[in-house]
Amino acid sequence: MLLPGRAAYGEVDHDGVARMLEEHLAIRREVLRLQAGELSIGEIHLLGNLLHDHVRFEERVLFVAAEEALDAVSLARLATAIEAAEPDP
Helix, strand or coil: CHHHHHHCCCCCCHHHHHHHHHHHHHHHHHHHHHHCCCCCHHHHHHHHHHHHHHHHHHHHHHHHHHHHHCCHHHHHHHHHHHHHHCCCC
């Protein structure tokens, strides 16, 4: 949701997007391995660190760039679309 919404309004941080997508894939791969019981304690700690660093990167870099590029109406539309896409708790 975020990337297409952001891309519609100007330049995209290609390195940032590449990092985000690569980390999403790595996190998903490691979660599958965790669910299968294949991770050692050390690897679980590494996954925790990756998750922590990834969330900070999105919060401090990618989300800030999107907020700076989008006007209030576009941000509200994007927020609504993201909320609608999230599964119910």
